[in-house]
Amino acid sequence: MRPAGKGPLESLYFDYPRFAARRVPELDGGTARHPVLIAGAGPIGMTAALVLARYGIRCVLIDRKDTFNDGSRAICIARPSMHILERIGAVAPFVEKALGWRFGRSYYRGEQIFRLEMPQPPGEKYLPMYNLQQQYIEKFLHDAVAANQLIDMRWQSELSGLERHVDGVTARISSPEGNYYLDALYLLAADGARSPIRSMLGLRLKGDNYEGRYVIADIRMDHDFPTERRAFFEPSGNPGGTVLIHKQPDDIWRVDYQLREGESEAEALREENIRARVSAILVDIGHTKSWELEWWSIYSANTLCLDDYRHDRVFFIGDAAHIVPIFGVRGLNNGLADAENIGWKLALVLHGEADDRLLDSYSPERRGATLDVFANATKSTRFMTPPTRGWRLAREAALSLSLKHAFPRGLANPRQMQPYTYSDSVLTPYAGRDAGFAGGPVCGSVAPNAKLIDGTHLLDHAGTGTTAILFCGAQPAAEQAALREQLGRIDKRFVAIVIGSENSISGAKTIADQDGEIARIFAAEPGTIYLLRPDLHIAGRWKAAIPSEILKTAEICLGGETP
Amino acid sequence: MSAMPFEDFETAYETLAMAIDSAGAEREALFLTRLALLLGHELGDIVAFRKAIQTALDGLE
Numbered sequence: 001m002r003p004a005g006k007g008p009l010e011s012l013y014f015d016y017p018r019f020a021a022r023r024v025p026e027l028d029g030g031t032a033r034h035p036v037l038i039a040g041a042g043p044i045g046m047t048a049a050l051v052l053a054r055y056g057i058r059c060v061l062i063d064r065k066d067t068f069n070d071g072s073r074a075i076c077i078a079r080p081s082m083h084i085l086e087r088i089g090a091v092a093p094f095v096e097k098a099l100g101w102r103f104g105r106s107y108y109r110g111e112q113i114f115r116l117e118m119p120q121p122p123g124e125k126y127l128p129m130y131n132l133q134q135q136y137i138e139k140f141l142h143d144a145v146a147a148n149q150l151i152d153m154r155w156q157s158e159l160s161g162l163e164r165h166v167d168g169v170t171a172r173i174s175s176p177e178g179n180y181y182l183d184a185l186y187l188l189a190a191d192g193a194r195s196p197i198r199s200m201l202g203l204r205l206k207g208d209n210y211e212g213r214y215v216i217a218d219i220r221m222d223h224d225f226p227t228e229r230r231a232f233f234e235p236s237g238n239p240g241g242t243v244l245i246h247k248q249p250d251d252i253w254r255v256d257y258q259l260r261e262g263e264s265e266a267e268a269l270r271e272e273n274i275r276a277r278v279s280a281i282l283v284d285i286g287h288t289k290s291w292e293l294e295w296w297s298i299y300s301a302n303t304l305c306l307d308d309y310r311h312d313r314v315f316f317i318g319d320a321a322h323i324v325p326i327f328g329v330r331g332l333n334n335g336l337a338d339a340e341n342i343g344w345k346l347a348l349v350l351h352g353e354a355d356d357r358l359l360d361s362y363s364p365e366r367r368g369a370t371l372d373v374f375a376n377a378t379k380s381t382r383f384m385t386p387p388t389r390g391w392r393l394a395r396e397a398a399l400s401l402s403l404k405h406a407f408p409r410g411l412a413n414p415r416q417m418q419p420y421t422y423s424d425s426v427l428t429p430y431a432g433r434d435a436g437f438a439g440g441p442v443c444g445s446v447a448p449n450a451k452l453i454d455g456t457h458l459l460d461h462a463g464t465g466t467t468a469i470l471f472c473g474a475q476p477a478a479e480q481a482a483l484r485e486q487l488g489r490i491d492k493r494f495v496a497i498v499i500g501s502e503n504s505i506s507g508a509k510t511i512a513d514q515d516g517e518i519a520r521i522f523a524a525e526p527g528t529i530y531l532l533r534p535d536l537h538i539a540g541r542w543k544a545a546i547p548s549e550i551l552k553t554a555e556i557c558l559g560g561e562t563p
Numbered sequence: 564m565s566a567m568p569f570e571d572f573e574t575a576y577e578t579l580a581m582a583i584d585s586a587g588a589e590r591e592a593l594f595l596t597r598l599a600l601l602l603g604h605e606l607g608d609i610v611a612f613r614k615a616i617q618t619a620l621d622g623l624e
Contacts, residue, residue, distance in 0.1 A: 397596035407604050 003271055003293050009070055011221050014135045014359055015068045015340060016374040019155035026173075028179035034060050034152075035350050037171055037184035037404065039159045039197055042069060044046050044318030044335040045190030046141040051343025052087035053150040057350050058184065061151055062173060068142070069381070072133035072218050075248055076329035077562035079337045080419040080446055083125040083201055083536065085457070090144040097136055097249055102126035104229035106412040110236065110284075113402035114412040120168060123313045123450035123521060125457045129329070131227060133218075137332075159191070162200050162314075170315055186346060187314045190339070195320035203312055205304035205323065206563045212257045212385020213300045214244075214326075217278055220251050221291035228286075228309050229414065231384075233399050237284030237493070238277065242384055245285065248489065252294060252510060258385060269298060301325035301381045302340075302376040309363040316341050322370040327380035330373045337419065337535075338366045344534040348465075348558060353492065354558030361426055369420035383411060421445040422537055426562050429540070429553055438544035440523030447536045450518045452511060458497070458518065459536060465493025465538070466554050467532040471524040472500045483529075483547050490554045493534075533557050 002010060024031065036052055038045045041063035049061045077085075077098060085091040098460055111343030118128035125364040145151050154175070161172030164222050170186045189197040198205070225247065232243040241258030248254060255278055259268050267273060274296050280293060305322035309315060309530040318335030348354035386392040398408040423431045423444035441448050447469075452456040458469075468487060470480055488494045498510045499518050513519055522530060522541075530541045531553055540553040567575065586594035603612045 393592055393596050394600075396593055397600050398594070401597055401600060405601075408600065 001269065001271075001296050002329075009067065011135070012292055013252060014133070016070075016135070017139075018066050019171040020066070021156035021175045021177045022154060022492050023177050024152075026182055027178045027362065031183070033168065033326075034058065034182065034184040036186045036188060036346065037062070037182060038168065038173075038190055039189040039439075040141070040190035040192055040193060040318075041143060041145075041155070041322070042190060042318065043074070043152065044183040044339050044538075045139075045188065046138070046145050047084065047088060047336050048317060048339035049142065049151045049153075049191060050090060050144055050148065051084075051340050054088055055149045055344065055347030055351065055403055056150065057347045058150045059152065059185065061155060062154045062157040062159060064156065066139040066156050068135050071297060072248065072252065072254065073297075074137070074329075074332035075131050075246060075254060076328065077130040077132060077137070078333045078437055079124065079128050080354065080417075081124045081333045082130065084336050084340045084437070085444075086142065087340070089474065091303075092142070093140040094130065094132065094137075098130035098132035098250055099141075099247055100130050100228040101229070101247075102128045103226070104414065106231040106233065107235070108233045108402060108412075110232075111403055113399065114409045116414065123457070123517070123522075125186070125449055125451075125459075131246055133248050133250075133252065134332075135138065136249070142353075142377070157196065162187070162197065164312060164314065166314075172263060174209070185313065185350070188342065188346075189314055189316045189320045190318050191320050191333075193319040193401070195316070195325050195479055197314065198306070198316065198320055201249075203306055204310070205306060207302065207304035207323075208378075208384055209304075209388050210301035210325070210381050211261075212381070213263075213265065213268075213298060214256045214385075215259065215274065215277070215296060215298055216254065216256045217274055217296040218294040219253050219255060219278060219291045221249075221253060221287060222251060222283070222289065223253060223285075223287050225285075228474065231412065231414065232281075232284070233412070234286050234396075237281040243281055243284075245281075256299075257281060265298060269296070285312070299326060301327070301385060303369065303378060303381075305370045305374075306508050309338075309367055310359065313340050315346075315359075315362060321366070321479055322373075324373050325377040325381045327377060327384045330377060333542050334369055334373060335452065336456050337369065340535050341366055344464075348534075350396060353465075353558060358557075358559030358563070361456050365420075365422050365427070366537065368422070368424065372420050372551050376418075391480065408421070410420050417448040419537075427539055427553075427557055428534060429556055429563055430542075430549050431540075433540060433542050433546075433549075437523045437541065440521065440541070442542055443538050445538055447530070447538055448521050450521055453514075458511065461494050461495070461497050461511070462532060462536055463495030464535075465491045465534055466557055467495045468550075469496060469497050469499060469530040471519055471522070471528040472498060472526055478544065479547070480527075480529075483545060483550065486547070486551055487554050489549060491558060494554070504558065531557075 036059040038061045038401040102118040106114035147294040157175040159171050160174045163170040169187045171182050213383045227247045240255045240260040244256040246254040302323045309321045318339040346357045386395045398411050402409045428444040434442050484496045500515050527544045529545045531539045533539045
């Protein structure tokens, strides 16, 4: 919602473009069968399109609106998402515009009780978190989409009917230019929390709704405070309700405040009430100067998801598949991971480089990630919006003890988004090999990064298929060269990164590790090998190479049968 | 878990009774919850803590 007298897209700082409907070939008798149709050009649908394009796969991307989503909505982009944006060639404007951060503070009755400090290992390329309004996220992704000839973007185009066949889908699309049918081999449903495709398939989200309601309001003010997450429990500016404050670019600040129990939603959303509540909160943080109201909305926490994210040739991604609580910033970030996960798998299957079986791993992997989010987010949500007297009392006891004692302070940790570890996935068949390591990243986790002497980062050198990181001494073992060759025969995209001292090897990218930092990060010894998937999660790691297992893992990453 | 000598336990009983009064009717629930969290933390044993909670719940009428 926006202040009285303003249109729904009349922003203080962002000009919403208007995109016209185009006359498309189908309206003039075109019957081309498209590899992929993506419904919904929000951040997740656009990212999926760009992942496919990275692999040279064409798609048609439709959206029923004529512009981006209104309001700033999802504003936190986590480090793994920055890597996804980098891989699809879109990260530069994000780095330039977004506000990076890694600290936070929690207060109880005005006193600081918890200092959030997200780890920043020296080898990492990106900060743990970046704040950016969703309009900008969508604009930057759309700039990349518009510049990409493989993506056929169609605005004002609504999927109004769907027929599923054994070998594809036929979608009925309605647009101001006319209605038409479009055939595609696969459909990605990125059509949001109220997904019409979900309804068309007769599917329902299942899970829990939580009681607590938050108003989220964006304001513009000249306020001097670093980009940190601030949480206020029992603040005098909003008695009986928690407050969260985040900084965004363009002097925009997000103020989230919890409504008191029994408070009328309609009353709370009236503009004068929004202004009064925000003013009281701002006085509390020492801002007494003027401010402007930009946009507001209301939110209550849900943990809802589909039983299966795949229905034959229809894949659900993002909010269409799952709705998670905002606490911990997992909605957008998990949606982006969905988009990359289905994107690389579908691309390799469409190219004939991977067996169709690979697609079966999408739903278990990403639904597993959702359930993991639910476990964490449920804890955060119970703390942010205690559902019953018991939870309220326990929280008040813990918070009040936190003023003088350290032991309960961790309860105020927002448990910010962590990338999911696919340790139980079929694509991680030898997770038991973790036992051979004293540390380092476990099987299924996102590969850590390392800064190299030439200024680049280790993961910059990974490929679009499987990538092996091989640790060797001064001389590469002949077996290691043979293994690389065999991996190259399984996966034509295979890239080997050899970590060694100075003048190692030919035929592979060699990276010097003079001070042993990379070996330390990976808990590696000479002979250790890590095999990464295209999304740079670790498919397997072996302290000393076991070629049969390594080759099998690479095959499975391309849809091979599990052992 | 080692039990207290009876005399100490009696002192604990009396101290608790006086502390509940000093917290006041409005704050007694908060006080007792804080006390439980503190004791749970001091105890350092989640199994024993759960058992104590169950035992306390069982006797309620």
